[in-house]
Amino acid sequence: xxxxxxISFNHCYYMANVIKLRKGLDVNxxxxxxxxxxxxxxxxxxxxxxxxxxxxxxKVVVKEGDAVKAxxxxxxxxxxxxxxxxxxxxxxxxxIERGDRRKVLSVQVTADGKNEAVTFDTKSVKDAQSxxxxxxxxxxxxxxxxxxxxxxxxxEDKPKAIFVSAFCDMPLAQDFEYVLQGQEADFQEGLSLxxxxxxxxxxxxxxxxAQALTAAKDVQVTIFDGPAPAGNVGVQINHVDPINxxxxxxxxxxxxxxxxGRLLRTGKVDLTRTVAVAGSEVKTPRYAKVxxxxxxxDILAGNLVESEKHQRWISGNPMTGIKVKQTGWLGAHHTExxxxxxxxxTYEMLGWIAPRCKEFSTSRxxxxxLRPKKTEYTLxxxxxxxxxxxxxxxxxxRVFPMDIYAGYLVKAIIAGDIDRQEALxxxxxxxxxxxxxxxxxSSKLELQRxxxxxxxxxxxxxx
Amino acid sequence: MNSLRKYFDKIKPNFEEGGxxxxxxxxxxxxxxFAFVPNTTSGVGSVNVHDAIDSKxxxxxxxxxxxxxxxFGMYNVGYQNALAAGQLENATFWGMFFFGFLAVLPKLIVxxxxxxxxxxxxxxxKNEEIQEGFLVSGIIIPMIVPVNTPLWxxxxxxxxxxxxxxxxxxxxGMNILNVALVTRAFLFFSYPSSMTGDDTVWVAQNAICxxxxxxxxxxxAATPLGEIAAGATALSxxxxxxxxxxxxxxxxxxxxxxxxxxxxxxxxTGVASWKIMLSVFVGGGLTGWFxxxxxxxxxxxxxxxxxxxxxxxxxxxxxxPVTSARTEGGKWIYGFLIGFVAVTVRVLNPGYPEGMMxxxxxxxxxxxxIDYGFVNANISKRAKRAKI
Numbered sequence: 001x002x003x004x005x006x007i008s009f010n011h012c013y014y015m016a017n018v019i020k021l022r023k024g025l026d027v028n029x030x031x032x033x034x035x036x037x038x039x040x041x042x043x044x045x046x047x048x049x050x051x052x053x054x055x056x057x058x059k060v061v062v063k064e065g066d067a068v069k070a071x072x073x074x075x076x077x078x079x080x081x082x083x084x085x086x087x088x089x090x091x092x093x094x095x096i097e098r099g100d101r102r103k104v105l106s107v108q109v110t111a112d113g114k115n116e117a118v119t120f121d122t123k124s125v126k127d128a129q130s131x132x133x134x135x136x137x138x139x140x141x142x143x144x145x146x147x148x149x150x151x152x153x154x155x156e157d158k159p160k161a162i163f164v165s166a167f168c169d170m171p172l173a174q175d176f177e178y179v180l181q182g183q184e185a186d187f188q189e190g191l192s193l194x195x196x197x198x199x200x201x202x203x204x205x206x207x208x209x210a211q212a213l214t215a216a217k218d219v220q221v222t223i224f225d226g227p228a229p230a231g232n233v234g235v236q237i238n239h240v241d242p243i244n245x246x247x248x249x250x251x252x253x254x255x256x257x258x259x260x261g262r263l264l265r266t267g268k269v270d271l272t273r274t275v276a277v278a279g280s281e282v283k284t285p286r287y288a289k290v291x292x293x294x295x296x297x298d299i300l301a302g303n304l305v306e307s308e309k310h311q312r313w314i315s316g317n318p319m320t321g322i323k324v325k326q327t328g329w330l331g332a333h334h335t336e337x338x339x340x341x342x343x344x345x346t347y348e349m350l351g352w353i354a355p356r357c358k359e360f361s362t363s364r365x366x367x368x369x370l371r372p373k374k375t376e377y378t379l380x381x382x383x384x385x386x387x388x389x390x391x392x393x394x395x396x397x398r399v400f401p402m403d404i405y406a407g408y409l410v411k412a413i414i415a416g417d418i419d420r421q422e423a424l425x426x427x428x429x430x431x432x433x434x435x436x437x438x439x440x441x442s443s444k445l446e447l448q449r450x451x452x453x454x455x456x457x458x459x460x461x462x463x
Numbered sequence: 464m465n466s467l468r469k470y471f472d473k474i475k476p477n478f479e480e481g482g483x484x485x486x487x488x489x490x491x492x493x494x495x496x497f498a499f500v501p502n503t504t505s506g507v508g509s510v511n512v513h514d515a516i517d518s519k520x521x522x523x524x525x526x527x528x529x530x531x532x533x534x535f536g537m538y539n540v541g542y543q544n545a546l547a548a549g550q551l552e553n554a555t556f557w558g559m560f561f562f563g564f565l566a567v568l569p570k571l572i573v574x575x576x577x578x579x580x581x582x583x584x585x586x587x588x589k590n591e592e593i594q595e596g597f598l599v600s601g602i603i604i605p606m607i608v609p610v611n612t613p614l615w616x617x618x619x620x621x622x623x624x625x626x627x628x629x630x631x632x633x634x635x636g637m638n639i640l641n642v643a644l645v646t647r648a649f650l651f652f653s654y655p656s657s658m659t660g661d662d663t664v665w666v667a668q669n670a671i672c673x674x675x676x677x678x679x680x681x682x683x684a685a686t687p688l689g690e691i692a693a694g695a696t697a698l699s700x701x702x703x704x705x706x707x708x709x710x711x712x713x714x715x716x717x718x719x720x721x722x723x724x725x726x727x728x729x730x731x732t733g734v735a736s737w738k739i740m741l742s743v744f745v746g747g748g749l750t751g752w753f754x755x756x757x758x759x760x761x762x763x764x765x766x767x768x769x770x771x772x773x774x775x776x777x778x779x780x781x782x783x784p785v786t787s788a789r790t791e792g793g794k795w796i797y798g799f800l801i802g803f804v805a806v807t808v809r810v811l812n813p814g815y816p817e818g819m820m821x822x823x824x825x826x827x828x829x830x831x832x833i834d835y836g837f838v839n840a841n842i843s844k845r846a847k848r849a850k851i
Contacts, residue, residue: 027512029512171512242845242848244845244848244849244850245849246849246850247850312504312511314511318510318511318512319510319511319512320510321511322507322508323505323506323507323511338511340511340512342504343502343504344502344503344504345502346500346502347468347499347500347502348499348500349467349498349499349500350497350498350499351499351500351515351517351519351520352497352517352519352520352523353520353523356515359515360514360515361514361515361516362514362516363514363515363516363520363521363732363733363734364731364732364733365516365520365521365524365732365733365734366515366516379512379513380504380512381504381505381511381512382500382501382502382503382504382505382513383501383503383504383505383513384500384501384513384514384515384516384517385500385501385513385516385517385518385519385520386496386501386517386518386519386592387592388518388592388594388595388635388636389594389633389634389635389636389637390636391518391521391596391635391636391784391785392521392784393736393784393787393788393789393790394736394789394791397791403841403844404841405790405838405841407789408789408838423842423845423846424838424841424842424845425841425845435510438509438510438513439510439512439513439514440514440516441514442514442516442517442518442520442521443518443636444513444517446505446506446508446509447509447510448508448509448510449506449508449509452508
């Protein structure tokens with residue numbers, strides 16, 4: 001009888017809601033990061049890019065030559081100056097890089113190597129208001145995003161819930177369960193603070209077994225079982241508690257919850273990430289401890305496959321990440337650095353009819369469906385076709401596990417029909433939710449860009 | 464490969480902005496992307512990797528799936544000619560095939576030259592890439608007309624449908640009606656005597672380049688459905704001939720076996736929707752059975768499916784992804800109604816022996832309405848959830 005009660009206790013303990021998803025697609029790319037972490041060379045300069053924080057208008061609050069500590073604001077949100085975007089390191093402001101129409105592209109800080117950091121008063125946090133105030137002041141609120149619109153959150157909103165996804169299942173993505181090892185306490189501290197602000201939902205993959213995730217306290221744990229993009233927080237929201245018009249939900253990356261935990265424990269801002277350095281063009285794919293804003297070149301130094309072919313450096317994973325130049329920086333939200341072949345120097349003859357056995361496709365007109373599931377593919381950055389109008393039907397829906405007609409929503413966005421976008425559920429989606437649909441699209445439409453533009457226009461209209 | 468690549472690279476500047484052949488840019492693009500997979504890479508803010516599938520490959524697969532029916536159609540043209548001339552014992556397999564080949568080839572050429580010519584022009588004019596949609600329409604069109612269709616009629620019909628059924632809507636992917644069927648409908652209503660008329664249109668009657676036979680003027684041959692519409696209660700051809708396809712009819716529609724080969728390829732590669740294909744057959748079969756049981760039609764369910772353009776329409780035209788229903792539930796309804804309407808037109812309207820063309824065109828028009836129902840269900844579910 002004792003045994004029985006123990007089993008049933010465990011059963012209750014682990015049996016958070018399990019949501020099984022059938023739609024989706026796991027793309028098996030070559031160059032997965034092995035589970036070992038190395039230190040990489042510290043960058044000489046670090047940069048914070050306003051573009052990493054979608055939808056925010058930056059107001060730079062430092063001048064070139066100013067001395068800053070880690071945790072000192074570099075720029076603030078023009079509309080909500082209390083939301084600060086802080087330096088990851090101590091040093092001097094080297095450059096405020098501006099582009100067309102004086103748009104701020106980056107604020108760069110030369111590290112002094114002293115690792116001095118501002119100390120914040122974490123003891124006074126008692127309620128939601130003081131928690132948000134601390135997060136804003138320390139620059140961690142900047143990492144919050146909100147739905148609708150998938151933009152940097154507004155601290156004045158009252159979100160109905162905060163969603164954290166503990167896994168990303170895009171190809172070559174960071175394995176958060178591995179990253180979490182040794183930081184469980186910080187993670188829980190962070191979650192507990194979030195719980196002071198609103199109800200917190202933690203989405204956990206069926207494959208993740210760590211107690212810190214499956215038995216996290218102060219949060220509602222939901223287990224997701226299915227192919228990518230089950231790890232997308234948008235998919236999780238859609239299945240747990242879909243967003244309606246007029247509601248706001250905040251989302252936060254799992255590693256960013258650890259940032260909060262560190263802040264509460266030490267009083268200091270420590271934006272150290274364990275990023276996956278992955279991709280077919282990386283010599284030894286593994287994890288690296290780096291600060292947000294580090295130079296990509298330093299992260300990849302000495303670890304690239306030597307090749308005459310062009311390479312593409314990506315801040316993020318190949319699906320949702322952003323192509324960066326060799327002088328680029330690790331984006332604030334990105335948890336991977338990937339390198340794949342660019343492919344612009346590749347010429348394939350008669351691709352419309354050749355068997356092209358090495359290519360990956362969800363279409364059975366290629367032969368990847370006959371190859372074993374564990375086959376790893378080396379994909380380059382070619383679009384591999386011309387852009388067309390939407391021809392095939394149901395392509396998007398197969399990899400879009402939400403109760404939303406993805407194709408119709410995209411058409412409504414292209415047509416600029418705002419009422420219809422609302423009716424079809426645009427408030428629930430983010431560009432990243434369309435990444436796999438864009439991947440499989442035979443018409444090669446830039447769905448993420450289309451959705452981003454749609455959200456921007458809608459936000460302006462509703463403002 | 465390298466020399467071809469070098470050649471393309473060498474002539475490319477001529478077609479670029481300011482080059483002396485800039486007016487033919489779309490033509491160059493068309494040939495370059497035909498020869499080599501385009502190596503443009505994805506831009507910032509879009510997905511970095513892509514599936515290898517593109518619309519060129521999808522359209523090419525449909526064309527390949529159509530080839531068995533086309534080749535058999537050529538043979539059958541020769542066979543029907545020899546049969547009509549009473550010379551079947553003197554005809555050889557290759558003789559009949561090449562006769563058919565020579566009879567069909569001009570139609571194929573006219574269809575592609577006119578259709579692709581318009582596509583190229585529009586692509587150039589709109590500064591877009593050439594769209595592959597007409598590759599499929601261009602091969603289907605000669606296959607769904609009688610062998611004796613005059614080429615000038617075909618040219619006018621193709622031009623009409625490409626311009627008015629497709630380009631004015633915005634090109635492939637935006638059209639409401641199936642382009643090949645609009646061509647067929649244009650011919651059917653503009654030149655009825657050349658499309659069914661006195662039953663002399665279905666069999667080639669003159670020798671071509673010494674191949675084939677001259678058929679006596681008094682000859683006429685009706686399709687099996689034509690016979691039934693004329694009041695016959697039994698067919699003059701056997702079920703075996705009907706399945707193999709050795710019966711009079713439009714060039715590509717007669718052989719169930721050749722069409723089945725194409726259907727296998729389309730279903731195996733997932734290019735065509737199995738839901739639509741299956742539901743067309745279920746709809747047609749059930750309706751045929753129903754009318755037969757009521758005594759309204761001498762044909763049973765099986766014959767309704769085998770005869771005329773039913774199989775060809777179900778496999779190659781009802782499944783056109785652009786003009787069919789786009790919601791998964793809608794596909795079942797769309798397909799079923801095509802089968803139902805096709806057989807209903809055949810049975811209840813003696814003026815139209817064949818109903819497949821009209822059924823698919825009608826359901827093309829209704830497909831958005833069917834989808835509207837499904838999408839609206841989703842919309843109202845969301846609206847009910849909302850609090851404001």
